[in-house]
Every structure is written in structure tokens, then in C-alpha cells.
Amino acid sequence: MHLLNLGILAHVDAGKTSLTERLLHAAGVIDEIGSVDDGTTQTDSLALERRRGITIKSAVVSFTLDDITVNLIDTPGHPDFIAEVERVLSVLDGAVLVVSAVEGVQAQTRVLMRTLQRLRIPTLIFVNKVDRAGADPERVLRSIAERLTPAVVPMGRVDRPGHRDATVTPYTAGSTLFTSHLLELLADQDDDLLAAYVDDETAVSYDRLRRALATQTRRARTHPVFFGSAVTGAGVDALIAGVPELLPAPRGDADAPLSGTVFKVERGPAGEKIAYARLFSGAVRTRDRVLLRAGADDTSTGVPVEGKVSGIGVFDQGATVRRDLVTAGQIGKLWGLGGVRIGDSIGPREASGDEARGGGASDDGASDDGASGGGPGASGRTPRGGHFAPPTLETVVVPVRASDKGTLHFALAQLAEQDPLINLRQDDIRQEVHVSLYGEVQKEVIQATLAEEFGVDVTFRESTTICRERIVGTGEALEVIDKDGPNPFLATIGLRVEPAPVGSGVAFRLGIELGSLPLAFIKAIEDTVRDTLAQGLRGWQITDCTVTLTRSGYCPRQSHSHAVFDKSMSSTGADFRHLTPLVLTAALQRAGTEVQEPMHRFRIEIPADAFGAVWPVLTRLRAVPRAPLTTRTSCVLEGEIPAAHLHALEQQLPTLTGGEGVLESAFARYRPVTGPVPTRARTDHNPLDRKEYLLRVVRRVSTGSRADT
Template sequence: MHTLNLGILAHVDAGKTSLTERLLHTAGVIDTIGRVDHGSTRTDSLALERRRGITIKSAVVSFTLGTTTVNLIDTPGHPDFIAEVERVLGVLDGAVLVISAVEGVQAQTRVLLRTLRRLRIPTVLFVNKTDRPGARYGSLLESITERLSPDIVAMGSARHLGTRDATGTPFTGADPGFTGALTDLLTRHDDELLAAYVDDPVALTHARLLAALAEQTGRCLVHPVFFGSAATGAGIDALVDGITGLLPAATGDADAPARGTVFKVDRTAGGERTAYVRMVEGTVHAREVLRFRSPDGREGEGKVSAVSVFEDGGEVPVPGVGAGRIARLKGLPDIRIGDSVGAARAQAGRRHFAPPTLETVVVPRRPEDRGALHLALGRLAEQDPLIAVRRDELRKEVSLSLYGEVQKEVIQATLADEFGVDVTFRETTTICLERPAGTGAAVEFIDTEPNPFLATVGLRVAPGPYGSGVEFRREVELGSMPYSLMRAVEEAVHSTLRQGIHGWQVTDCVVTQTHSGYWPRQSHSHGTFDKSMSSTAGDFRNLTPLVLMDALRRAGTQVFEPMHRFRLELPADALGALGPVLARLRAVPGPPETHGTLCTLEGEVPAARVHELQQLLPGLTRGEGALESAFDGHRPVTGPAPDRPRTDHDPLHRKEYLLRTVRRVAG
């Protein structure tokens, strides 16, 4: 029996949850197919998911297809919940990307396939909803080729589109058109196959072509396309054959040291934290002590109290779980999403999608709920680490980073339903970044005014490569002072750079420690340790922000705002009315391309303006405009740089900082 960890991905409303239900029914796991609009689907288990009819959290369900055990992971389709999709990608052996036969290729469809191809995850395409009015076949294949990938091949025909009688017939070796298309596609990526075809076209039998198709699909070079309807069951048998025959099964050595990745964390009804783990290699047993490690280097360990795996639509306890399987582990209270389990590090923690670009302040309706709100947000953050919680102790406020307005509504409902905390939100703002504009250095010496701390710290800040984050270096010898003091400087650098000159996180920079000095642990004769004459880690943690911000001020910083790449399709005669609106939104469009009565326009627009553009578009284009947008990096802010209120002790203002830190001012 083989194991296949399969992801179902799609743009919202393409029908992936309905497809999951149909696959469960085909496998004999459920007798009645649930409906999203009735809130009766197996994988949408949250009350909020059933109420809204959308997938918010990824869910795992297992079933058997022939000799293959499929662990199917249903993921959200709405772009506001892309963080859930991101965590799933690292544990997949293959994927089904669902496309609506009516709406066709949509914005999220393109983002998902680009990511799947970049990560080399084998993917087949399923065109759903062929029974709906407006369903397409030939024109949709052309659109998929143009907008997704030219490396596709239709695996069957479709008839009676747009009716409940819509059906399809799989192509066979007797179809010369299919054989020719398959040969043309596969020989693009295989010189040996091309040579064989040139020598003797008859030698490329249908069986050999199908074997080559499976091999190239497994390498993410080509994408077979299946047509059907999850609602009626049309085309599902062919899709099942494609899943089991074209996508590669999980691999891994069960006798190797245990290694796996945590892709989801939730809690039981009793509040116990459980971790969803994809085992890469080795075996984890119940009651064994398991080590885990986060991408940022945090380490921990715990005793696994119970192990369960997914079987035939349910969950069953087992003594252990081996390579290639997905399991839930209990008894690890400190484990987090993205952690690697076992002795060796699994590939985890890589960011595949853009980080959140929006932020809002969460305000409890009842002031007495402030403590409960902090606890609830901490629970949400442990389930979704990309949704960062930012606490402002000075103003007693809490901010959340977000992907969009729908996510804000879901968080509001979740806080009310699960934690009994009613909240409101302030206006959503954009999250910017700061980067050093040049190089700056600063130093303060021990026992020298105006330095009130028993520490010497010198730092130099310089720009780093785009996307490099923060790199910390040392020009001082490690032996020049205890490592705990060195570590205190490094930790303070990283925490201080969360807020730069304008209050935004500073990134893409190199910080070098240029000076160090301390007073060793001392005491009076026959006395005890005297803090007033001995350096501590606290001295370095408190002095480092002052030196670092002084160096950063000398280097200068530039504020960057998040930008989206957009693609607009609209009637050609509406382009004139759209131009002034794009200018007001600070969008930078490229030259338009006209195809008959339709016009295509691509360009850049600030992330903060995308929602407004979406709202204005129907009125400007008589409801015929279609907008796709995706994060495309950060660009320098034009005009005055926006400031974000600081939440720390503000080392930019020395007097106030010292009063808040040590309750005194030097001199």
C-alpha cells in the first residue's frame, strides 16, 4: 500500500471542498455528499466555516483509492487565508489545482500554480463545474495555456457542457489527436523520447507515452488536465486514475532517524495542544521524548503522550507513525507551526507567499476584556504564525497583521464565538518596511559620559542584499567578553530593528559589532557580588538600542511600501474613464493591449489601494471588468515617509528612553 499526501488547491468558489466530498464518496468513506451551502461538508468542521460557506482552516481526511492511501488536505481558497495554504505546501507529494469551467483562470489560480511549479510539486488540473451554464472547454484550454502554463494536455473530451448531462470521455491510444498532442508535449522535455520518435514514430506506443507522462508529471514538468463536475460525479473516475497513476507516492526511510515537519497546530476540546506532523523519515512512537526546532533556532523537547493517524475518513490511535505518513501528536505543549521534529532538520519555515501587508488595531468593546483579548490573540497567533500580534504597552493597544478585510471579519467572529470577546477594529493601514539608505556607525564606552551602563558597544549599520533580512556580524573577538554578553547584544539588535527611524521594521541590512568591553564580576573584600561595579547582560540589552538607533540615524533609512502587480481585463471603451482613477490610486500601468472589444492592462498599484480599485471597477466598466492582483515586492514611498507610532521605550529620544529604562538620566 502506497501513501500519497495530496493537496486540493483553488481560487475561492472553484469547488475544491465539493471535490473533496466527491472523492470521499467515491472511496466509500461517506454515503451522502455534503454541500458547502448547507454547511454539511466533512472538512469544513468549524462553525464559522459552515456558516460562511468558505474554508478557513486546512483539514486532513484519509481514504483509500485502489492500492493508494490518500491523505487529502483541503485548503482555503480565499487569498486572505493564504497562510494556511503556505503551511500545507511543504508536506505535499502532489496537488490537484481546481479551476472553474465557468470563471476560468482567476487571480489566485495563477498565484497557486506559479508557487507549485516553483516548489516542484507535481500537479494535475481539474476543471470543475462543467454542468454549470457558461462552462467552456476549448477556449478554457487556450486560456490555461496562455495564462497558466503551455505544458498542459487535456486527458479527455467534454460534451453537453452547461447541463446536468455534462459528461466526458477519456482519451485513449486510439485517438490520434490525443496521441499527437501527448507526443508533442512530452518530447519537449525528453531528448531521448524525441530521438526515439524521430527514429521510429510507431515505437512510441500509448503505454510508453503514459509512462513518460507519469514521469514528467512527477517532475512537475507537465500538467494533465481533467474535466468534470464534483456535483454530478462526471469525470471523477478519470481524475482518480490520474491521481493514483500520475502523482508520485510518498517516500522516506522508516529506519532512518526521525525527521518531520509541523504544518498545523490546534487544541482539543479540553485545551490540549496537538500538532499535525508530516513524517519525512524515521518513526515517532508514543511515550518517546521528541526534540523539535523552529526556523529561528528555538529548540525544545517533550514527551509524546499519544499518536493518531487518519484512516477512512476518521482518526485512529496508533503506537507510532513512520515515514511518509501524517499524524497528530499530543503531549508537546511548546511546539509551534513550522517546527521540525526529530534529530535532523526538515525543510520547514520557508515562506512561499507574501507576508501580510495590512495592519489594524483590535479594541475590546468592554475594557474589562483586555486580558482575555490578549490570551485569545495569543491562541490565534500560535495557530497562524504569519498573523503577528504587536502589543503597544505604552498605549495599551494590540495590533494584528492581516491579508485582507475578509480575514478581519473572520477573526472578529472567532473571538466572539470561541473566546466570548467582542471587538471592533480601527482603520486598516499598510505595513511598510525600512531599509538603510547608507552606512552609519556609533559607539559608547564604559565609564564614559553620557553612557550610564557598564558596557561598551559599537555598531555599524550597512545596506544588505534585497530580501536578505538582518545579518549580524562581529569584528570583535568572541573571547573579548563572556558569550552571554555577546548574545545579549545580538538579541537586542534583532529586537530593536523591529522599529526603525519611522517605526517600521528594518530589513535587508548588515549590523556589525565593532567595539566591546565590560567590567568582570566583582565584589568588595569578603563581600557579595556588587552590581554597581560588575557588567550584566542587562547593561548590554539597554545600551545596544541607543547605539544602534544612533548608527541607523547616521545611515538614514528609506521607507518602502508593499506593491501589487495587477492585470485588468475591461471593455476597450472604458479605458478612458479608468485612467484618472489609476492615477489617483498611484497605480503605474503599462501599455494597454487591445483584442477586439476587450483591453488588457498590466501594471503596479500600492497594496493599500487594491481594495479600493476592486470596489470602483464594476462602476467604471459596467460590471465587465476583471481584476487580478498579487504581491510583487516593496517599492520606495513617494513623498513624505509615513510614520508608525513606536511601541518600545523609544531609543530615538535618549532622555525619555533612559527615564523609562533606568529611571535616571546620565550626568
């Protein structure tokens, strides 16, 4: 039997979860269709989801169509939970993008479609709510062609749109306009079809057209558009028939080397980790040992973790069923992988268990925080990560009861397992916890989750924009071992920093001979470099740079005559971990950094007579609009605006346009800050202030510096 992993994606309130319910009902998985408003849907299982009527976490359900088993993944529609969607993209064979026949193409619709096209994920479009007042399928179809993709094929006609009894009639071989449009569209992508069309248009059979449509849809070149209503069921049968016909259901090779990816992690009733994994090849059995390699977006430097699978669950007709085996193509729930993280790739066991991420400390005292070498093996398939922007907001989480500080940190750590992009940041100096956010709704969800699941009541400080720092030049620094000098550590470290291309991340390189420094000490330096770069000269994370270890030295292990190890005579990992921030910071000061702020691109549709009111506001909010596109009745403004001012624009636009303004926005890029440079309070021991740093780290003050170029 073929397997198809199908994602359901949409802008919030387009009817995505209702469509999922209708598909499950049509497949015989559920006897009664649940209601989002009543909190009775199959996939919105969290109490918070049922109460708020929105999807927060992705959910998987399974049903059968002909000889295809479909794992249907319902995803959140609200932009604050875009990270959940991103993780699902790594496991999809195809997608259904839901668009409301009333609201039409919305901001999130465009973001999702651009991403699906960039990843070449075969996608069907379902125009939902044709039975709702205000539904205009023809207008929405034109909008899809103009704003999403011109390569669309309407698969049916809607009769009596906007009425409860609206029906959908699928096009057939006898629909002349349909076959003519289909032939013209497909011929642009198919030379053989074009040649046959040029020779004799009537010689191209309808069956050949349908086969060509399936081929081009599976290659993500063409997007069939279905119409219907998830509530009444109108048009859903045509969509159901189109899924197995038009979307790929590849057979995985269960005999090939194991390869998979983890896209979701949750905690079970007993607090145990449960990993949701898609297998692309191979198989996993209960009691198998597998390797978990850090995903492409993982900023840690951990080597593979070895874990033993203690239990397996697969999705079958709407339920999770325990099995002893999960094979290629399937999505399975795996128990027993205590070290698993979202984004990890799963591969065959290749090494001993002592290679676990962050394995024990070595005899020479090196760091136990993990080593470099993550990433999937040759047989692994990396997750398609990093397709949406990172969070651009940050807030401080404050417990209402001071006694809950410990519980709060534990609870947030568990939430960070399920959503790593909240980027838990602990400020030990001020005893504060920071989290990253996409928006205010996400903040409300975190607050409710902490109260309901962990019994911790919290408040939040005002959200602030997350900037970043970028190195603008090259800088070097050196500290050498000198027991009588200002360097109190038994370590010699020389570092050079230089900028790297945007999006390349942080690279750590060796400019010393291999063997000249124990690997444990190199690991300690690299780990500390990455940690230190989380706070640049003005407190923001430094990205896209290369750090080279240019010089090193250490004191070998020494003992007294009675063979007792003397730490004061021998270098340890702690010496290198404590010295690295001082050297790296000195190098950064010589290289220089600039603070960059996140920019969002925007598109505003306003009445023509509102232009005079909106334009000055855009200027005050430091937006950079392009030349407006105006008609007699409307005006379209596009451009970029600092993320810090986007919320103010959202709040003011209804008043400025009499409620008729429509705003779309999405992250665009980072650009250098203009005006006063924002800073962020440090949460480390502040290596920028040598005296303060040494007081905090070793309680020893040394004046002067041996940092040298």
C-alpha cells in the same frame, strides 16, 4: 503500502471542498456527500467555516486508492488565508489544482500555479462545474494554456457542457488527436521519445506514452487536465484513476534519522497544543523525546526545543486514530510538544533538555528570550516557506469591554500560534494590540473567532498599509562604560549596521574576539538588536541588513568582603539589553534609512470603450501601468499599484466598466515611497529620544551622548 500527501488547491468557490467530499465518497470513507452550502462537509469542521461556506483552516483526511494511502489536505481558497496554503506546501507530494469551468482561470489560480511550478510540485488540474450553466471547458482549457502553463494535456472530452447531464469521456489509445498531441508535447521533454517519433511516429506505443506522461508529470514538467463535476460525479473516476498513476507516492525511510516539519498547530479541548507534522524520514513513538528547530521563516533566535511526545494520532479512512507510532511519509498529530510552533522542523534528540528555546537565565543575568542557532540539522528538511507575500495591512484590535483587555491578549496570542503571520504587536504605551492582515475577510473571521471561542467582542480601527525601512548606508556607534559619564549602564557596546541583499534577512556578526565577552551577554545583545530592528527610525520594521558587534566590555562579577553579590559593581544581561537600543539607533541614524511601500502587480481586462475612464483613475491611484494591449472589443492593462490604493481600484472598477472589468492582483515588491514619508507610532521606549528612553528604562536622566564612530 505507499503514502501520498495530496493537496487540493483552488481559487475561492471553484468547488475544491466539494471535490474533496466526492473523492471521500468514491473511496468509501463517507456514505453521503456533504454540502458546503448546508455546512455538512467533512473537512470544514469549524462552526465559522460551516456558517460562511468557506474553508479557513487546512484539514487532513485519509483514504485508500489501490495500494496507496492518500492523506488529502483541503486548503482555503480565499486569498486572505493564503498563509494556510503556504504551510501546506511544505508537506505535499502532489497537488490537484481546481479550476471552475464557468469562471475559468482567476487571480488566485494564477498565484497558486506559479507557486506550484516554482516548487516543482507535481500537479493535476481539474476543471470543475462542467454541469453548470455557462460552463465552457474548451475556453477554460485555452485560458489554462495561455495563462498558467502551455504544457497541458486534456485527458478527456466533455459532452453537453453547461447542462445537468453533462458527461465526460476519457481519451483512450483510440483517440487519435489525443495521442498525437500527447506525443508532440512529451517529445519536447524526452530525447528518446523524440528520436523514436522522428524515426516512426506509429512505432511509439500508447503504453509508452502513458509511462512518459507519468514520468513528466511527476517531474512537474507536464500537467494533465481532467474535466468533471464534483456535484454530479461526472469525470471524477478518471481523476481518481489518474492520482495513483500520475503522481508520486515515495516510500520514506523509517530507519533513517528523524526529519519532519510542523505545518499546523491547534489547541485541543483541554487547551493542549496539538502539532500536525509530516515526517520525511525516521519515526516517532509515544514517549520519544525530539528536538524542534525553528523553521527557515522564524524570526526568533531560539535554539532547539526538546519535547516529549505524549500521544500520536494518524489519519485513517476519514478519522483520526490513536497510534503508538508515526513513520516516514505519514502525517501525524502529536501531543505533548508544548514549545512547538508552526514551521518548526522535527529532528532526533541531540542535546540535553536545558538547551530548550529560551532556557533559564544565567548567573550573569543574560536574557532568557532565546539564543541563535535555529534551523534544521544536516538530516532535516526545511519547510518550503516564504513563497507568498507577507501581510501588507495592519489594524488595531479594540475590545468592546475594557475589562476584556487581558483576555483579548491571551486569545490573540493563541490565534497567533495557529497563524504566526498575524504578527501580534503589543503597544504597552498606548495599551493597544496590533495584528497584521491580508484583507478585510480575515478581519471578520478574527472578530467572529474571538467572540465565539473566547467570548470577547471586539472592533477594529481602519486598516493601514504596512511599510518597511531599508538601510541605505553604513553607520557605526559606540557607548563605553563610564560611571561618571552619560552611559548609566555597566556595558560597552559598539555596533556597525550596513545594508544586505533584498530577501537576506537580518544577520548578526561578531567583530570581537571570541571569549572577550561572555556568550550570555552576546546573546542579550543579539536578541535586543533583532527586537529593536522591528521599529526603525520612522517606526517600520528594518529588514535585510547586517549588524556587527565591533567592540564590547563589561565589569566582571564582584562581591563585597562578605561575599554578597553587588549588582552595582557587576555587569548583568539587563545592562546590555538596555544599552543596545541606544547604540543601534545611533548607528541607524548615521547610516540612514528609506521607507518602502508594498507594490502589487495588476492585470485588468476591460471593454475597449472603458479605457478612457479607467486610465485617469489608475494615474490618480499612483499606479504605473504598461502600454495597453488592445483589440477591437477589449483592452488589457498591466502594471504595478501601491497596496494602499488597491482596494480603491477594486471598488471603482465595476462602475468604470459597467461591471465588465476583471481585476487580478498579487504582491510584487517593495519600492521607495514617493511623496510624504509615512511613519508609524512607536510601541517601545523610543531610543530615538535619549532623555525619554532613560526616564522610562532607568528613571535616570543623562544629557549628552557618548555615541561615537
